[in-house]
Amino acid sequence: MLRLLNIEFQKLRYNKAAKVITITYFILFTFIALIASIEFNFLGARFRIADQGIFNFPYIWHFNTYIAALAKLFLAIVIVSMMANEYSYRTLKQNLIDGLSKKEFIGSKFIIVIVFALASTLFLSIVSMILGLSFSDYNEFGIITTDLEYILAYFIKLTGFFSFCMFLGVFVKRSAFALGFLFIWWLFENIVYALLKFQIFKGTDVAEKVSQFFPLESMDNLISEPFSRLNFIQSAANQLGEGFDKDYSIHWYQILIVIIWTIIFVYLSYALLKKRDL
């Protein structure tokens, strides 16, 4: 385990591009905090986002995990190129010849996936905690620890997404094409969803029921958008007579779907590697 982590760390440590992107990614996190200080004039009324309750416990867990998850594409680039580079440098072949088994190879990459997901989760928890303690209207322990499942969902979501990227890296072998493929897959899921929703099963919720099993959609579903949950947006909507009735919570089966996808992607990466002649 430690040996595999060391090997991967050695590979990433000296890769300038990977280092820059990873550092940028974590710096972006702290930018969530910057939102707090933004104060702007809105029709003569002074308006500060932090005062609108986005940093209130427990809502902050939902809001921050949702926003932070948007930045996952940065690490996706690192992971895809980490896989694809092994092919383009032909170092995968050399690694195997040097005595790494194919299982260990995929294992070492999956460890990095977990490390990235775990580091993001930890970092995000700390940033959210600090922001919450500074801006939240409620600081009771019971309220702080409510809705912590968003943190778990965030971790599962990142692990699933990065595993998908890892698989694409193995499958496509070229980083640019793999990222392109990721985009095409995203389009594909949306087109299928739209077809189901507006053509085949018009007026029913079959489309949602089916699409929740799609890999990217299932990861998206874990943390739904938090904006319509904000007080001022809800009250605005109520005034317009458009009440929201939405389920924001995380269900166990949603987590299960993403975990199953993670297992599928890791296994497929391994099966593909095993089958291929290098």
Added chain:
Amino acid sequence: MENILTINNLTKKFGALTAVKNLSFTIKKGNVYGILGPNGSGKSTTLGIVLNVVNKTSGDFTWFDGNTSTHEALKKVGAIIERPNFYPYMTASQNLKLVCQIKGVSGAKIDEKLELVGLLDRKDSKFRTFSLGMKQRLAIASALLNDPEILILDEPTNGLDPQGIHQIREIIKKIAARGTTILLASHLLDEVEKVCSHVVIIRQGVKLYAGRVDEMNASHGFFELKSNQNSILKKWLSENQKFKNYKEEEDKIIAFLAHELDAESLNQQLFKEGVVLTHLVKRKESLEEQFLQLTGNQK
């Protein structure tokens, strides 16, 4: 003697093409082996299979008498195949450090091995700044990091300039002199002839010969002869039991021996017959000629 690698009826098919066909041979400890064959004869595929990067179609192979799994065995093997593959953004010593981690050995020998291949002064240069010759030498250093039981080299001098070829061969000889078993795949005959004690010859995936280099051809060699009395000479050659056959090449007569005969007695006998030679050379077939005979016969 201890077996390092045993290959049994190994077959590899790429679709309709059979790259390796029922190949069997054994590598014993302490010898220097050459795998010889024209381009595309299945040398690299065979090495790829035993090195765990190409999947076999059928047959099997065992490392170290089958006592360990392939990837564990590979930690005791040093191998470079085709061109050297390293991370271009890492320096020489960082790349070697990584190999040490994969093989599970300490990094203490990095400098020693870099010294051996003459790259110690470039150890902190990035791999991408290296010339092909330097990359190849770094690959050899990397293959030696674990003091392997066997060193496998696939066309180590391919694409190098004469100086680079010379450096690599010197390094190989140095390593061979220490008693390390070496398996060298090449299509360059003189390379194999200069370095190897044993040879396996493959053509289109089929083994043609396996054994000692000097026993490869049981022939007694041949004479190159020139004389002003060619017609008598030819008649004498065709009647003499010691000669298999002869052929004319430009102005020379090449006479192949069926039995042992030295140059002095041939000269004496011919002189008695009244044939005066103007040119007499006794030669053994070079590996190249033997190789062409072997591979040509199968067509």
